[in-house]
Amino acid sequence: MYGAITGDIVGSPYEFDKSKKTKDFPLFIAASRYTDDSMMTVAVAEALLDTLGMDREKRRSEVIHSMQKWGRRYPDAGYGGRFYSWLYERHPQPYNSWGNGSAMRVSSAGWLFDSLEETLEAAEDTAIVTHNHPEGIKGAKCTAAVIWAARNGWSKDQIRAYVQKEFYPLRKTCDEIRPDYHFDVSCQGTVPPAVTAFLEGESFEDVIRTAVSLGGDCDTLTCIAGGMAEAFYGIPAKMKTDCRKRLEFDMLRVLDRFDMHLQVLGIRTE
Numbered sequence: 381m382y383g384a385i386t387g388d389i390v391g392s393p394y395e396f397d398k399s400k401k402t403k404d405f406p407l408f409i410a411a412s413r414y415t416d417d418s419m420m421t422v423a424v425a426e427a428l429l430d431t432l433g434m435d436r437e438k439r440r441s442e443v444i445h446s447m448q449k450w451g452r453r454y455p456d457a458g459y460g461g462r463f464y465s466w467l468y469e470r471h472p473q474p475y476n477s478w479g480n481g482s483a484m485r486v487s488s489a490g491w492l493f494d495s496l497e498e499t500l501e502a503a504e505d506t507a508i509v510t511h512n513h514p515e516g517i518k519g520a521k522c523t524a525a526v527i528w529a530a531r532n533g534w535s536k537d538q539i540r541a542y543v544q545k546e547f548y549p550l551r552k553t554c555d556e557i558r559p560d561y562h563f564d565v566s567c568q569g570t571v572p573p574a575v576t577a578f579l580e581g582e583s584f585e586d587v588i589r590t591a592v593s594l595g596g597d598c599d600t601l602t603c604i605a606g607g608m609a610e611a612f613y614g615i616p617a618k619m620k621t622d623c624r625k626r627l628e629f630d631m632l633r634v635l636d637r638f639d640m641h642l643q644v645l646g647i648r649t650e
Contacts, residue, residue: 381491381635381638382623383609383615387599387605390407392599394598401593407585421484421487421603423446425488432492439505448472452467474511477516478519481516482517490524491527493528496528519571526611540579543575549572554593574601583613584610585619587605591605
């Protein structure tokens with residue numbers, strides 16, 4: 381999950397079309413901070429860890445509980461208006477969203493399950509509690525599937541073919557996307573560019589820089605691409621350390637628990 385959270389932090393100063401659309405920028409500056417993307421990534425990871433081996437109804441219930449708990453604990457992380465209201469609802473219901481929030485929070489699902497089928501089910505469960513629009517579900521499933529495939533040794537050509545067959549056409553290169561790409565909070569406008577940035581990047585850091593260079597909803601796009609990049613390349617120790625320095629203690633506890641669980645399973649993240 382450090383890849384997704386690092387992407388969020390690095391991209392955060394350039395959100396809302398503030399990127400100069402270049403790969404040449406300092407990775408961490410004073411304004412680099414976690415946003416709602418990181419907060420909900422942690423919330424979903426905790427919920428999935430707490431419900432491993434349980435049925436899907438229990439998993440969805442725990443995702444709701446965890447997201448509301450973390451969202452209320454950190455109410456100023458930058459949530460969208462409709463989601464912010466959902467955080468405080470007594471009986472929260474999905475609201476047919478196709479926004480990219482379902483994709484930015486799903487990275488842990490790509491790590492915690494043995495099969496692609498289980499991964500896709502878990503991704504749907506993390507999305508559908510708010511983002512029950514087909515595009516919202518698709519964005520989460522695509523993101524988790526790419527992470528699962530990357531950590532299981534698929535080549536980038538195999539991943540590209542899978543995404544194009546099951547989820548999105550990837551017709552443009554990053555150089556073609558960049559000039560006209562602007563702020564877009566939809567899954568269909570964010571996940572395909574994030575996948576393309578991952579596919580074109582030549583290292584973890586290069587994926588992060590490529591994603592930021594596209595502009596738009598920079599923190600979320602880079603969060604999604606960073607999660608994919610970590611599964612394929614691992615994450616440099618220095619960047620992981622810089623990420624941890626910017627997180628709250630209780631967030632780090634969940635990340636440490638997550639890493640320990642993967643270690644017990646013999647899954648390497650670096």
